[in-house]
Amino acid sequence: MGGLVALSLVLITLYFREPQEGPLHAARSAGALAVKPFQVGAERVVRPFRDLYGYAAGLLQAKSEADRLRAEVERLRQEATQYRTAFEENKTLRTYVDFKAPRAFPNDYRPVFAAVLAYPPSAFEQQVVIAAGSDSGIELNDPVVSPDGLVGRITNVTPGTAQVTLLTDRSSSVAAIDLDHNASGLILGRGPDNGLVLDNVEKRYVVEPGDEIVTEGTQRGKWPSLYPRGIRIGTVSFVNQTSSEIFKRIQVEPAVDFGALRAVVVLVPRDRE
Amino acid sequence: MTAALDALKIGVVVFAAAVVQVSVVAPAQVLGGTADLLLVTLVAVALLRGAAVGATAGFFGGLVADLATWETLGLTSLLLTIAGYWIGRYGETTGRDRAHAPLLSVVVVTILHALGSILLHTVLGTPVSVGYALGTTLLPTIVLNVLLTVPVYALCRRLLPPLERPDRAREVNLLG
Numbered sequence: 107m108g109g110l111v112a113l114s115l116v117l118i119t120l121y122f123r124e125p126q127e128g129p130l131h132a133a134r135s136a137g138a139l140a141v142k143p144f145q146v147g148a149e150r151v152v153r154p155f156r157d158l159y160g161y162a163a164g165l166l167q168a169k170s171e172a173d174r175l176r177a178e179v180e181r182l183r184q185e186a187t188q189y190r191t192a193f194e195e196n197k198t199l200r201t202y203v204d205f206k207a208p209r210a211f212p213n214d215y216r217p218v219f220a221a222v223l224a225y226p227p228s229a230f231e232q233q234v235v236i237a238a239g240s241d242s243g244i245e246l247n248d249p250v251v252s253p254d255g256l257v258g259r260i261t262n263v264t265p266g267t268a269q270v271t272l273l274t275d276r277s278s279s280v281a282a283i284d285l286d287h288n289a290s291g292l293i294l295g296r297g298p299d300n301g302l303v304l305d306n307v308e309k310r311y312v313v314e315p316g317d318e319i320v321t322e323g324t325q326r327g328k329w330p331s332l333y334p335r336g337i338r339i340g341t342v343s344f345v346n347q348t349s350s351e352i353f354k355r356i357q358v359e360p361a362v363d364f365g366a367l368r369a370v371v372v373l374v375p376r377d378r379e
Numbered sequence: 380m381t382a383a384l385d386a387l388k389i390g391v392v393v394f395a396a397a398v399v400q401v402s403v404v405a406p407a408q409v410l411g412g413t414a415d416l417l418l419v420t421l422v423a424v425a426l427l428r429g430a431a432v433g434a435t436a437g438f439f440g441g442l443v444a445d446l447a448t449w450e451t452l453g454l455t456s457l458l459l460t461i462a463g464y465w466i467g468r469y470g471e472t473t474g475r476d477r478a479h480a481p482l483l484s485v486v487v488v489t490i491l492h493a494l495g496s497i498l499l500h501t502v503l504g505t506p507v508s509v510g511y512a513l514g515t516t517l518l519p520t521i522v523l524n525v526l527l528t529v530p531v532y533a534l535c536r537r538l539l540p541p542l543e544r545p546d547r548a549r550e551v552n553l554l555g
Contacts, residue, residue: 107430107460110434110438113438114460117452117456118452118453121451122451133452134445134452137446138446140446142447144402145398152402349496350500350509351500
């Protein structure tokens, strides 16, 4: 027993002291990858029962739900009319007071389409090189997207090329929001195999597998807002929480297949030009 | 051969409990608490097989849980190693042949596990809410774990029938 306790303490100490690229972190990533099929299997075994429960519970509630929804549709119709009027008023008033609104995606950005020229040399690097640079108006920290969602940001630029650091890089952090439950947090990259983590989400918020995560477009603490609101990041694949931690542990399956990137779109703010 | 088969069965049971815990049980919150299938399984294994097996099963199960949840490597292992050893010792001595031993062990070990987890996370600098952990989630977690204990212990007992223990302390016979 003493040996196992000592081994655990050694693991904790080494894990904390070594850098992210250290052998223990690599071993943990490999171990997590090995365990993942079993996790997926367990989730798949349970899913029919969960769905059945959801279906049965849904049937029981269907009648009252239908009545409630009818009333809600009526209320929302009235609200929509009011909002449409308010929206037009808002547009007019903004022009009167010269209101400074944040850039909106996609209208306030000019897309620069670029092919991917070079892929990461190893699993430890999470950068690609693209065939467009400062000649096309690209600057450092410009957001990069694909038709599927957020890819990353520009971290190096030359006249004809630019380096894109992918969302899965360990240095990446993006303020994000759960569209289904309105819980906001911080998306952190965890390397190519481990996808993304939605961190800093307090346990009082509900987050469920399947929820859609998009960029929040706000500054969170020391992390500046580089990305406009509403760019798709991915869907929640796994939610966990321990009794002693403040935040939930949420894994997010990226919307973009980073291993199959052939071309990207760099968003260049129109007001820069 | 029997010992190897026994070890294999324990390994499979603990591994399955760890995977089911992190994939299926952990996201399901009931009345503010979350059941801990791995801890309950560990209690059953430790009571049935003793301190050494309990500690080893705790280390192994904790390692699997750490890997699967991206927890600090060794953290859950440390907590479950101690829990497995302590419950195993209890099973070998005071709790031997007592029907209430599994339930009592689960209640005590759930509380100690929560306290140990708070302590370790605090030492490691992870944000910890003591009030939430002890005030809001602990009681429902204890209730859920106790509810899980009956079927889990019965299943483990079926898979791992109690061994004959010639090395156990016997009743004391006074001479003379």
